[in-house]
Amino acid sequence: xxxxxxxxxxxxxxxxxxxxxxxxxxxxxxxxxxxxxxxxxxxxxxxxxxxxxxxxxxxxxxxxxxxxxxxxxxxxxxxxxxxxxxxxxxxxxxxxxxxxxxxxxxxxxxxxxxxxxxxxxxxxxxxxxxxxxxxxxxxxxxxxxxxxxxxxxxxxxxxxxxxxxxxxxxxxxxxxxxxxxxxxxxxxxxxxxxxxxxxxxxxxxxxxxxxxxxxxxxxxxxxxxxxxxxxxxxxxxxxxxxxxxxxxxxxxxxxxxxxxxxxxxxxxxxxxxxxxxxxxxxxxxxxxxxxxxxxxxxxxxxxxxxxxxxxxxxxxxxxxxxxxxxxxxxxxxxxxxxxxxxxxxxxxxxxxxxxxxxxxxxxxxxxxxxxxxxxxxxxxxxxxxxxxxxxxxxxxxxxxxxxxxxxxxxxxxxxxxxxxxxxxxxxxxxxxxxxxxxxxxxxxxxxxxxxxxxxxxxxxxxxxx
Numbered sequence: 343x344x345x346x347x348x349x350x351x352x353x354x355x356x357x358x359x360x361x362x363x364x365x366x367x368x369x370x371x372x373x374x375x376x377x378x379x380x381x382x383x384x385x386x387x388x389x390x391x392x393x394x395x396x397x398x399x400x401x402x403x404x405x406x407x408x409x410x411x412x413x414x415x416x417x418x419x420x421x422x423x424x425x426x427x428x429x430x431x432x433x434x435x436x437x438x439x440x441x442x443x444x445x446x447x448x449x450x451x452x453x454x455x456x457x458x459x460x461x462x463x464x465x466x467x468x469x470x471x472x473x474x475x476x477x478x479x480x481x482x483x484x485x486x487x488x489x490x491x492x493x494x495x496x497x498x499x500x501x502x503x504x505x506x507x508x509x510x511x512x513x514x515x516x517x518x519x520x521x522x523x524x525x526x527x528x529x530x531x532x533x534x535x536x537x538x539x540x541x542x543x544x545x546x547x548x549x550x551x552x553x554x555x556x557x558x559x560x561x562x563x564x565x566x567x568x569x570x571x572x573x574x575x576x577x578x579x580x581x582x583x584x585x586x587x588x589x590x591x592x593x594x595x596x597x598x599x600x601x602x603x604x605x606x607x608x609x610x611x612x613x614x615x616x617x618x619x620x621x622x623x624x625x626x627x628x629x630x631x632x633x634x635x636x637x638x639x640x641x642x643x644x645x646x647x648x649x650x651x652x653x654x655x656x657x658x659x660x661x662x663x664x665x666x667x668x669x670x671x672x673x674x675x676x677x678x679x680x681x682x683x684x685x686x687x688x689x690x691x692x693x694x695x696x697x698x699x700x701x702x703x704x705x706x707x708x709x710x711x712x713x714x715x716x717x718x719x720x721x722x723x724x725x726x727x728x729x730x731x732x733x734x735x736x737x738x739x740x741x742x743x744x745x746x747x748x749x750x751x752x753x754x755x756x757x758x759x760x761x762x763x764x765x766x767x768x769x770x771x772x773x774x775x776x777x778x779x780x781x782x783x784x785x786x787x788x789x790x791x792x793x794x795x796x797x798x799x800x801x802x803x804x805x806x807x
Contacts, residue, residue: 347648354652395608397523401665402483409638412623416559423616425578430609439598458748466676472728473669477708484662507666508705526660533657538618541625573775580730586672727780731758750791754784
């Protein structure tokens with residue numbers, strides 16, 4: 343049966359996909375070499391990178407996932423997203439300048455200079471693993487929304503989501519991802535804002551909800567608890583400090599000052615999104631008390647003007663495509679630099695073709711695991727925990743240079759990824775979040791290696807006397 347509202351929403355969503363795909367194809371003219379494909383020629387402006395960072399971090403986990411958790415936990419879930427603001431501010435102060443000055447656009451390239459090829463390769467594998475985990479989550483979250491609102495089968499929605507995300511990367515590389523993510527970021531902010539206004543109207547307003555709902559829904563700490571909030575902040579800092587596509591974005595800028603500004607601006611833009619997504623979840627609990635929590639945002643889209651609903655649906659799609667395309671590009675850069683180029687030693691033309699093929703393959707593989715993904719927030723922060731191990735190493739490299747053993751870094755990272763994954767699978771035994779395991783394991787191993795190395799050197803000095 344013909345449904346005018348659904349047709350309008352579908353038309354707007356389709357137009358959104360066509361326009362952003364057109365931007366990607368137009369960006370192809372900037373991707374004539376492997377270098378420009380990966381870094382955009384290092385001349386992308388401050389605000390473009392700011393919105394690229396916003397689009398990367400305001401994904402399904404920060405919108406749909408935040409509203410989903412706030413549906414049951416309340417306002418304290420806002421820290422899930424505010425933790426990113428804190429992390430971006432700290433990154434701007436302590437890391438952006440250092441990264442930009444290295445001239446590297448991959449985490450492995452950075453680590454190889456200090457710790458050698460084995461540590462660099464392991465860092466690449468960990469990053470690719472973490473990105474693949476998140477992309478699975480993104481495909482599931484995006485497909486669930488598309489399937490429900492547009493009334494298409496889940497498996498088709500997953501393939502459609504993957505196809506569009508791949509197009510953004512393959513068409514034009516870094517320029518394509520940067521420019522399309524500006525559009526994605528604007529749509530995400532618009533979609534969350536529209537949904538928050540509709541939720542405000544349908545629920546009777548903030549103060550009405552404050553008067554009629556349990557107090558925990560309006561506490562900044564009670565719903566999820568302080569230990570979880572701290573884990574979120576630590577996890578976000580770890581992820582932002584050492585995420586491949588952040589390094590790639592910073593590496594695409596002309597200077598250190600611009601890199602610092604872009605990071606700080608992105609942090610400010612995220613703040614209102616955090617509060618609006620949390621409020622939507624609270625309002626949905628009051629207006630629709632019997633729905634599945636994951637429907638907290640989509641349910642309002644079905645109760646608004648179809649033109650606005652089309653924007654909201656497009657914003658939910660943008661939350662998926664923006665992050666998925668950035669992670670696909672980041673993983674492609676690592677695979678090219680650390681695996682393909684050293685083994686094949688291709689010409690630049692061959693490298694560019696290979697980069698596009700690798701982007702396609704990396705974007706397709708998570709499709710086959712998408713239906714096995716657990717809940718959004720837990721999966722998201724497990725990925726951040728994996729990257730936090732790398733942040734420990736990078737911070738030591740920049741600020742504790744005497745921790746310089748490649749052996750300690752390699753063993754520490756290897757044990758960290760194994761133990762952190764096991765800890766996550768076992769659902770955080772003893773109430774200890776896997777993010778702390780990701781910090782402690784490499785730190786302890788590197789410290790032990792440093793002490794052992796120092797003792798051996800002292801012993802050799804005594805023996806030589």
